[in-house]
Amino acid sequence: MANYTESIEKLIESLIKLPGIGRRSAERVVSYILGAPKEEAKNLADGIIKVKESVRFCALCHNLSEEDLCKICQDQRRQKDVICIVEKPSDVTAIEKSGSFTGVYHVLLGAISPLEGKGPGDLKIDTLLNRIKQANIKEIIIATDADTEGETTALYLTKVIKPLGVRLSRIGLGLPVGSNLEYADSTTLSKSLEARRAI
Ligand code: ZN
Secondary structure (H helix, E strand, C coil): CCCCCHHHHHHHHHHCCCCCCCCCHHHHHHHHHHHHHHHHHHHHHHHHHHHHHEEEECCCCCCEEECCCCHHHHHHCCEEEEEEEEEEHHHHHHHHCCCCCCEEEECCCCCCHHHCECHHHHHHCCCHHHHHHHHCCCCCEECCCCCCCHHHHCCCCCCCCHHHHHHHECCCCCCCCCCHHHHHHHHHHHHHHHEEEEE
């Protein structure tokens, strides 16, 4: 686009890389930023840097955290012997919003996907098995997505967790086939957790 200055074009190019942002939206964002007070633009830029510098994965469950352990793992009121396994941190957020789970999580940071060349070794499964072996775990709930990758992952997890003799269940009832957990509404998630079936 010849009519933009070099720095504007550069910012547009950066914004286009963001999920859900096309060129049109990027142009609107830049136009907004140009009209906003300098302080507001600075807050946005600082916010992006701060997130990148301070957010890491929880040493225990791999959820997003700004400390060694995430807020949920640190919370004394959470049931530490019930672990809900999810694919990504945004799934934790979705379940937390539903307010229907009082245990702790284990975030796999992905799902098994032969098409993308992702196997069990690429997921946080070793740390999960260690957690189960070391702590006195009462129940494990597999809450991976209802799509092919999520089901494949659930199947694999069942195979490796079952021999450990811990109570195992899978959510899914109420979740449409092929759906992503993070987009499910709170009521559906609550029901789906309640209706978990033993495997
Ligand atoms: Zn944690």
